[in-house]
Amino acid sequence: MTDVRKPLVAGNWKMNGSIALLNEFSGYFADKREFDCERVICPPSVFISTANTLMKPLGFAVAGQDVSALDEGAHTGDLSATMMAEAGCQYTIVGHSERRTDHNESNQLIADKAKALLAAGVIPISCVGEPLEVREQGQEQAFVADQLSALFSTVDLNELAQVVIAYEPIWAIGTGVTASPEQAQDMHAFIRSAIAAISADAAARIRLLYGGSVKPSNAEELFSQTDIDGGLIGGASLKPEDFAAICQAAKS
Numbered sequence: 023m024t025d026v027r028k029p030l031v032a033g034n035w036k037m038n039g040s041i042a043l044l045n046e047f048s049g050y051f052a053d054k055r056e057f058d059c060e061r062v063i064c065p066p067s068v069f070i071s072t073a074n075t076l077m078k079p080l081g082f083a084v085a086g087q088d089v090s091a092l093d094e095g096a097h098t099g100d101l102s103a104t105m106m107a108e109a110g111c112q113y114t115i116v117g118h119s120e121r122r123t124d125h126n127e128s129n130q131l132i133a134d135k136a137k138a139l140l141a142a143g144v145i146p147i148s149c150v151g152e153p154l155e156v157r158e159q160g161q162e163q164a165f166v167a168d169q170l171s172a173l174f175s176t177v178d179l180n181e182l183a184q185v186v187i188a189y190e191p192i193w194a195i196g197t198g199v200t201a202s203p204e205q206a207q208d209m210h211a212f213i214r215s216a217i218a219a220i221s222a223d224a225a226a227r228i229r230l231l232y233g234g235s236v237k238p239s240n241a242e243e244l245f246s247q248t249d250i251d252g253g254l255i256g257g258a259s260l261k262p263e264d265f266a267a268i269c270q271a272a273k274s
């Protein structure tokens with residue numbers, strides 16, 4: 023991490039949590055404000071409003087977990103980027119591997135979602151990451167480069183540095199198997215070098231998060247790697263004391 027890249031830790035609640043859990047979080051964090059990182063909570067969208075009320079006064083930003091690439095219209099159940107902005111989201115996740123799998127999302131669709139968010143003033147947290155069989159074949163960098171190429175060709179170059187990219191190897195998500203700090207750093211360095219090939223300035227400023235079985239016991243070592251600027255946390259973000267410990271591990 024460097025001075026220009028403020029560390030960021032985001033808790034992706036996925037389809038978990040409740041208003042009761044948000045109340046538990048606000049009680050837990052009420053007297054804990056001294057963190058060195060940006061903290062983001064990504065609850066299910068029906069709880070964004072409650073998260074704004076309870077968590078923003080405690081220094082958290084609130085984020086969505088997905089967005090439509092479209093502006094408006096007859097798309098039952100979808101939410102537009104301007105709605106996310108109006109709802110008070112500073113960030114929104116796109117391209118999580120669970121959405122890629124569950125909803126067949128393509129790299130181009132995910133890039134279009136990121137572009138729509140940027141146009142609405144919301145920062146995309148754009149996820150990439152390879153399945154186990156791809157890593158076993160030694161093809162993980164090519165796989166991630168392919169996932170990123172649509173993003174690079176779709177988002178305006180002068181907006182690229184605002185995007186947050188989360189590297190989440192699928193084999194590490196919810197499995198308890200974490201990428202080693204070296205594996206994570208190697209991929210983050212690769213992603214930053216791919217960005218540097220387009221824009222040195224964007225590469226210096228863009229924040230790259232690691233996600234996949236981050237917990238209090240491994241967060242510090244992961245976050246201390248040169249090219250890792252924080253984390254996207256799943257399971258451990260549902261327990262306030264674990265999430266707080268992970269946030270403490272992210273230092274400028």
Ligand SMILES: O=C(CO)COP(=O)(O)O
Pocket residue numbers: 034118190194195196197198233234235236254255256257258
């Ligand atoms: O998918 C993740 C965050 O988006 C990671 O989930 P886990 O931390 O539960 O492995």
